[in-house]
Amino acid sequence: MPRRIGAKEVRSRLTGALRSTCEEFLAEVKHLPIDHWNESVFRFCLVRQLLARNSNIECWTEWNRVDLVLPASGGAVSVEMKFFTTLPTLDNEGKLLGWKGAPGRKNFAEYQDVVAKLRRARNEPWAMDCSGVSTCFLVLAYADRKRSKRAGTYGAYYDSIRTKTPVVSIRTFADHVAIGGENEFTCKLLEVKAK
Numbered sequence: 443m444p445r446r447i448g449a450k451e452v453r454s455r456l457t458g459a460l461r462s463t464c465e466e467f468l469a470e471v472k473h474l475p476i477d478h479w480n481e482s483v484f485r486f487c488l489v490r491q492l493l494a495r496n497s498n499i500e501c502w503t504e505w506n507r508v509d510l511v512l513p514a515s516g517g518a519v520s521v522e523m524k525f526f527t528t529l530p531t532l533d534n535e536g537k538l539l540g541w542k543g544a545p546g547r548k549n550f551a552e553y554q555d556v557v558a559k560l561r562r563a564r565n566e567p568w569a570m571d572c573s574g575v576s577t578c579f580l581v582l583a584y585a586d587r588k589r590s591k592r593a594g595t596y597g598a599y600y601d602s603i604r605t606k607t608p609v610v611s612i613r614t615f616a617d618h619v620a621i622g623g624e625n626e627f628t629c630k631l632l633e634v635k636a637k
Contacts, residue, residue: 449576481525517576
């Protein structure tokens with residue numbers, strides 16, 4: 443196994459890869475509508491960007507129930523991902539039956555649970571298997587329908603997130619960027635302070 447790069451370098455490479463992933467997403471969504479995207483596809487694009495640019499970086503996917511672990515000297519970088527969309531469900535004639543996924547308290551509780559999970563990462567039994575955890579991140583991506591008649595948007599819950607414990611920094615890579623005529627996309631990288 444090659445020598446692992448430092449955690450600071452891994453964090454920098456993650457940031458660059460997420461920037462490229464958002465650019466790729468915004469180009470691809472013109473041809474592949476948002477209805478065909480989900481968290482796993484977005485994570486695939488992020489991992490592809492990480493590995494294509496960095497032959498000496500490791501990516502452990504779904505490792506000990508963590509979306510993405512990037513081992514590094516000085517402790518791993520732990521990454522959870524949330525990709526929120528509201529998708530129409532249609533019958534065989536194209537008639538709208540309802541909606542899958544929606545902004546609301548249940549969805550926001552998922553966000554709060556993943557932040558709490560990241561806060562505990564350093565104390566998890568698996569942390570020692572990767573020389574500890576140096577940094578924890580949440581990739582938070584969401585698409586809202588601009589002309590939605592449905593109450594609430596993901597933006598109503600997540601646009602107002604500010605830096606305060608446990609979220610110590612926020613980098614925005616896409617901010618309400620128009621996609622597909624009816625939708626707008628936002629992507630942020632939140633650093634979560636682990637205990």
